[in-house]
Amino acid sequence: MAGPGVKEESENVAGPSVKGESEAMAGPRVKDDSEKRYEWSHEEWAVNVNLKTADDFEEWLNRETKYYIRANAGFYGQCVIVCIESKGDEFLCYVDYYKGKFPPWYNAEELSKLDIDDLRKDAAEIKWDGWEWTTLKRDDFPLRLKEVIFLYPPQQPTIPWLFLSPEESGLADMDIPE
């Protein structure tokens, strides 16, 4: 279901499944083009899962969603729009999640210590507060997550060994002669 490119490969991430801490209704399903809400989105999922708390949702995102923008100052989750049903209302909202410091206001010392290859193994966190790209709220829970919309295609590194971690690119297993 995922296109080629950069995917999160930490061990706690699996493909779309029906398992979850909250009550599972049905597994995520990739919509075909005729069903998509937006012609211009990269990929859309029909989900239908009940989530009791904000923590459950964060866990679900980490487990089910796969696309991250790998930048040099952090990883940004690409699932930005979700459709939810909460308290008798159905609406679209934004949700932004990331790995690393966000906003990425690092000082020079912090930047020098930042290791993106290590950071990729961390779990992502939703940026909940004071943020225009997260309009879902903690007190929307419990809710039913109905749709997930990935705005943007995965990265496709031109020189994978230079960009990705040596484990991801296969460089770790290569012999490079002098």
Add this chain to the structure above:
Amino acid sequence: MNKLELMPTEETVKWAKHNSWYVADLLARRGTEGENPLIPRAEYEMLSFQTTFLQHPWLYLWLGEKVGMEGIRSICSSGHREFGIKTITPCNIQWGCGIALFGRLFLIDSGLIGPNDYIDNLRIIYSFWRTVFEGYMREGKPAAMDVGYALQVLDQDVVEDLNTQVEPLDDPELRATVGQFNSLIQLMGFLDHYDCRLGLGDTGPYEVDDRLILVRDCFVNEKSFPWTFVVGDLPFSYSMVLTFDKKKMMRDRKSGRMKMFSIYNTGTLFCDPPDYEDQALMEVAVYMRDEDYPNGTSTRIPLSDLPEHIAKLEAAVERMYRYLAMKPWFDKILEGNWVYVAASLPYIRAHDLEAEAAEMGFWDMDLRSMEYLLKGYTKAGEVQRNAMAGLGAPPPQMPGFRGRGTKFGKYEVLA
């Protein structure tokens, strides 16, 4: 009829988010760099961002009528075959539109407009930007981030030919001379463009056999700027072709000794460790060009001739510093504004329309820009920090979405 085809308003959400990601990442890296106290950068950025946001949408529509969608896509075709010209450098290609997008961010973060104001400007800018980028990088992607920060623009046969012209840097004295020249052309490119990256840019890394290659262009004398008389004895641009030891880089990436070697959309190389460029550098070729595309030609400079160019550059840098030191502060805000307006020059130069655009008001200022500058002037530093960290790329409010409150309640979420 030729025209710029506009994306649906809702699609601007996709591009605003994309914009937010890579701007945040760029600023995280750039934030550790110093500032030139002679240049009122935050203030001139505030003015020029607004100027271009308010004025350049008409330019992009006009260009669409002149050359059509294919014409817009072909803006960078010269940059696939030539270097030392502005249509190759990502900063110039990206930020002609990107600067205008910042204008929206500044206006919103200053509380002067809401996220749904000037929405057509936003659609036009993103539509033009997306179309230009379809014809820029080899992969047709809109940001270096999308391809792992390797920004390949020149055709492969051009790069392979350049690789045959480089000279080795085994002699420590020659290596030091090249290092001095490299530093000076970057400094002069910065100064000529009011301390911003429109004056220089790298593309690459390109791969040729056991080398990675960067092409570095520094625009040391932009002849459209009135201060060209200060640096008038310099060529339009100097360029360097730099080759790097690919196997060493692979070994260093594998061992963790080198963590990053990334070209951003500003054409800026960021390395970890920061001095890695010099550690892996093997050979160099140097060129100069007398005028920007579609005029001018590139001439190779033998490395043995670099000392005379270094002397000219040192003298020009000194004159430019003196010019900046004597210039009144507010005048420099205006001059910086024109540098950023000129970020859209490559779009019109590519089709030889610079004179016609100037006649139609390319260099004139919409007075709303000045009005907004005066209203937001005292907030420039604070707004810049927020907006440029990706905090100021709010999506427009759309039907079906949870609203974000009133026109000015940009971070507020209503139940």
